[in-house]
Amino acid sequence: MNSPNATANLTREETAERAAGITLNRVRVELDLSGAPEHSRTGFPTATTLEFDATASETWVDFIGESVDRVVLNGAEQAVEWDGARIRVTGLDAQNTLTVEAVAAYSRSGEGMHRFHDPVDGETYLYTQYEPADARRVMASFEQPDMKASYTFVVSAPAGWQVLSNQRAEHTTPGIGVQTVQFAPTLPISSYITSVAAGPYARVDDEWRRGDQVVELGLFCRASLLQYLESEEFLTVTKQGLDFFTDAFAFPYPWGKYDQILVPEYNLGAMENPGLVTFTEAHISRGAATDAQRAGRANTILHEMAHMWFGDLVTMRWWDDLWLKESFADYMGAHASVAATRFTDAWVSFANRRKAWAYQQDQLPTTHPIVADIPDLEAAKLNFDGITYAKGASVLKQLVAYVGEEAFFEGARRYFSAHAYGNTTLDDLLVQLEDVSGRDVRTWSAAWLETSGVSTLSLETDAEGRGFVAQTDPRPHRLRIGRYDVEDGRLTLRDRVELDVADDTTPFERADADLVLLNDEDLTYAKARLDERSLATVEETLSGMDDALARGLIWASLWNATRDGELPAQRYLAIVRRHAQAEGNIMLLPGVLMNAQFAVRHYVRDDARDAEQRAWLDLTWQALRAADAGSDAQLAWARAFADAAAFDGARADDVRGMLDGAAPEGLTLDPDLRWQLLTALTTTGAAGADEVEAELARDDTASGRTASRRALASRPAAEIRAAAWNAAWNDLTLSNDHLDATIGGFRAGGRRDLIAGFDEEYFERIADVWAERSIELAKRLVGGMFPASDSLEPVDAWLAAHEDAPGSLRRIVIEQRDHLARDLRVRAAQPDAR
Template identity: 40%
Template sequence: MTTPSPTRRYPSLRRTEAETRAAALTVDAVEVELDLTAPDAATFGSRTTLRFSSRAPETFVDFRGEELTEATLNGRPVPPERWQAGRLALDGLAAENTLVVAGRMAYSSDGEGLHRHVDPADGATYLYAMSFLDAAPRWFACFDQPDLKARYRFAVTAPPEWTVLGNGPSEPAGPGRWTLVPPEPLSTYFVTLVAGPYASVTAEHDGIELGFHVRASLRRELEAEAPDLVEVTARSFDFYHRLFGVRYPFGEYHQAFVPDFNAGAMENPGCVTFRDSFVYRGRATDAERAGRASVIAHEMAHQWFGDLVTMRWWDDLWLNESFAEYMGHRCCTDATRYPVWTEFGIRRKNWGAVADQAPSTHPVAGTGAVDAAAALQDFDGISYAKGAAVLRQLVAYLGDDVFVAGLRTYFTRHAFGNAEFAELIACWTDAGAVDLEAWAAAWLRTAGMDTLDVAPAATGAVVTVTGPDGGPSPRPHALTVAGVDAAGAVTPLVDLVLRGDAAPIAVPDGTVLVVPDGTDATWARVRFGADGWSDVAAVLPTVEDEAVLVVVHNAVRDAVRDATLDPAVALDLVTASLAGVQPEVLVTVVLGATSALAGPYSPVAERPERLARLHALALAVVDSSPAGSDRQLAGFRQAVASSADVDRLRAWAAGHDLPPGLALDSELTWTVVERLVELTGDDAVLDRTLAQDSSSSAAVHAARARAARPTAAAKEEAWRLLTQPSEVSAYEVYATAEGFFRAGQEELTAPYVERYFAEIGATAEFRRGWALGRVAGLAFPHLAADARTVALAERALAGDLPDPVRREVVDGLDLLRRAVASLERFAG
């Protein structure tokens, strides 16, 4: 039997369908046979045998192949016409069933299903499987939902010189043949395979075999990074074993750094996949390594949160992501040499704050995802950063002993199964939590951000809290109020739990600024009273306390977005203070965020002058940093990105006139070349750099640079890549979207603003999943901040847009409206 797939448009699994199928089926075993012996072909062979029991006469199995070549149920052929829209309908089910489904599956280039990457450095082919969220049926037949776990067995045939990895130990079964048997049941969404001529470093810790894998062209870089990777991995295992009281249950632990990966990483049990940019080709700062460490610890936390105990439906995805986010930062800070709560505050919390104030905001828990596609839209800053911040509040509310005891009960009670939010609450209640339902209702089942503010009072000051709608808030905020004096010294004033109204506090003489959340402990917008910004300006240049710096700079960004702080004043605040800030992560994030003040929050005519101020600030950071320091490198990167001096950029690109202690490596070279090409359109320098660096990373840099060239022909070429099908890798398409709309090119790109809203929805004809939404988000014309663009976005939303594109346009429009409101108020 051979029949082509009747359609490429697949329905998303609805929650009601998943509940019906879960009530009817128990999946005992899944055996997958893969033929990867022709990795340069368009398709590969996949044959799946599913053994399951049924309590209903009919169901369906998910299969999104190119061809269906075999389908038998209990030895009887399944009519091929029952394969429609990625589902194979089954009837006549017995109590015990054996289903065989075989076909030809397409290799992907979008980072989902079985992704294929040909490394331009050496022409070698690399594969990895990404089964999240509903991509598993793109490489094997399955009952694709999180609560139908099964035991798996893989038989893989591939070129004999390859490495083959998966969720269980890889055992040779003859030349070019491997068998993999994961030790415990798995949900479909974290089943994986990694195959190709990968380079590897192995180690062992506490009886656990560790493996680190990367493309052969990055072997040297992996070997250089391996000591840090091993140390972070080992210390994280020790931390989680101590804290949870449950040992890692999935056998070996491989970490594969793979090309074109959409997310930061994926928590596949026993074989975590990461984007390979974490294996640094150039110099990396301690803050960047800290960020990598937090991702490693985050994915390891998932081995318990998500893999050992899995959410029953995507509605409870916070049981995965919020906990992994919180635990990853806690683990890094407590167990490794990388304290990362400052990074969490300045980078991750701001990401979550933007999401929580957007029209698409949603509760942390119980997101109401009616289908898997809707759930994908909620993998955002709320599920990660807000959820983690709320968990910090929960620890303060419960006490750490009760918090951890409840988690230990949860892991043992629901091991290798599925659970819901109510079952976790029950475990905490058994551990001694009181009135947790009320706390959860206030924090986890509501959306939006409260606002903390201060006002003068006879006793000194009053700290107030209001809800997202401006009324009383039901959320209890456990926080520390701090005072800052004229010399920048920070003094804790009082620890309190603010419950919905206001709290008077005593303020010592000499206090200039009262910070309502002085340790960055809660989840709320922060303001500083009627004269707050002048008070901030008076003390910010001398403040060294990292938590206060995080709170203040987040408040500045939020107030600019809220059109309550003039972007010009915000630029003055940052310019007057940042050159004295020492932590590199703060310098990097604040400098990067300041670029918006020279972009969408600036009148077009004023953008060059503001960019020049940003450039001068970046150079001041370079000049005030020790030679060779991470801080110097952070300042230099931003100095390059904001430079308008072509001659200086050409000198830097040639390695001349660099600040003392800095040397060009491949990545820093591309940073300079990208900006130079953006200003000049110089294809010659682009071609020379590509001739010296043939890596896939170079191809991505080159794609971004080509899209940024200031010519009509370059923009049209880039636009075709964004809006028409091609064989270009997803990363190169993303880079093209990033490079398209650039400050200083507003007149050149003006025709494409209307074209974006007219054409971006049609990209769903050839893109899907993550890539569909990501390209739409990256290409959104934020720089065209005016009423016309708002009207175009509103008109597009009134029409028919695919859900991933609609979400990006909704969120993009929200930010656009904020920029327009700011311009109307402060530049009108």
């Protein structure tokens, strides 16, 4: 639904003032979801009772919904003063009981109470998603993380449904076609991590035991997806994680049961609601999946589990310390994967994929320190970014090297003990780390957590021939430098030198090594360049290196140099074509293929793009056919081929042959890959609506319907793209996933000739859509529809004319402008293709 008005955007100052005058103790939430299966019913009754102490005479509670019907304070009816986001409450006593009866709205945007009707079996599924501030779409709340309370949920839902919340069900009252479930009170938690899910979810049960502690494990998904759920591995990783974190943090898992539920149309990878963790259904593969996908899922399971301590047990006071939970969880996801599961290459993937996200974010004009200035909720919503997650985790890896692993974990243990069930700031953590390690952590924090930007390291030689490591934007690094020699066509490690690099130059000699790899073993956060001799060595022998992490760092170095315009895109693509087929690590290969595809479409000069696109298409086809039958590499190349075929129709017959049964031996053509191949055909005009309808009849599922929407919108006709444009902006019935599919179809194949005419209208629409739509949908439109033109003038004109636009809207536009400016700058730096 639409955001009501500006009062929905809470500020740090006003919430701090509210917390100073209000102490929240207990909350009881009663939800009537019994009418959810009725498609025409848009809302549901919700009643919230909040018990709190007050020194203030008045306050407000937050609620966004269809109506507020009654407000009762200390037994006395109050006039309803509600502006669509805030309910004013006056006449407070020292102790207060406030009841708000209202009607909340079912969501299709993934915010609040999301409702989904499964086309496979007609069943209805509900789940909540709140972070940072959407609990108020379900219940009346003090919507800020530092007002923790014990929550009791009472939920009425159709009989036979699974009804879940953060705690165990205490008792269920049956009725005619309805059940009412009351859950045990929670320990003190913030409103944004409370959670409810209801529907005929399929359930898999297990348990974890450690000494006298027994934790019931539940795993849930839609009934129509149960056949694809890899529950054994999911639960194995869960138990391995509970073993690891219980030992590492010396604080028993505090939240009773541990349910995990995979839900449809989810906006995030997962969310750490204590006792009821939610995951996107993207972690369920309807056919083939690579080990990289399974490793990513394990990392997410462990990331969310780390939050049971970092974030849930101890919570940041306000969103400017969001990193206190997200950076730690991102680090712990990789650390625990290596320490406790079979996915011991987690740091390889991290170095090549997660850090790429951080480097990209950190070079935008909107970059910010890890400890960011977050004045309001809109800013908080956009701060779930590569800085808060991946850069923070990268820097924590450096912190662990700085203070020592045992000191780091002992500091964490003391932090949990001192602040359990409370709220903290950065200083609370630094105190513990300094006390246990004896190191100057505050100077480290000032250099790493309170600054922005990424340093670049390179190997240089002065006029006298002496070697040194040069650093832009200097920071203190403790790193290793690997020196490698070529022996019989293989890259062999000669030695690794440990070095402190803090200034703009630090002496270091290459000692005639064929390859010098700065930041070998990936201990620090910096872009590491290859000198020309090392680059020439890599061009010849990259696939002759056995160390997967070292190869990953080389691939990352090549990509960063290409993004910065220092390595010509065509030279980078030549390296990929020479060595990617031999890349045997599935943690690395998908990222290499994704970056190559991006380079073709964004960084190659216009006069060379068609030739490079054709060369890329041919390589993906050849590599697909040459890959080992049934291997992860075969599947990765198949997906890359399908993507390439949407930009060049030269192999449409091969695509059609795969769909008709002539796929390479061993390749599983699951529904998702079939849709990707068919969409390639529709995008290039080699397939039409009839074939899309036939495929939908074959796969009439939620995923199939979303994919068909994208395939239909991708057809290369001006009227089709115009219809997609109008639907994206004007069809308020589109769910979050359907909006993404519509935007994807509109932009499919890079056909600027079909969509450039809408550029001017984009800038006319974005201010209104930001004011009228929820932030989740508005940011998809503003970011997804940004025109990839050859000129910066229109966006510069809009920014100049809208200096008073909301800061979060301007941030998205500024970031999109910077992406476009980089594309244009890197293309202009390329050698002439003729």
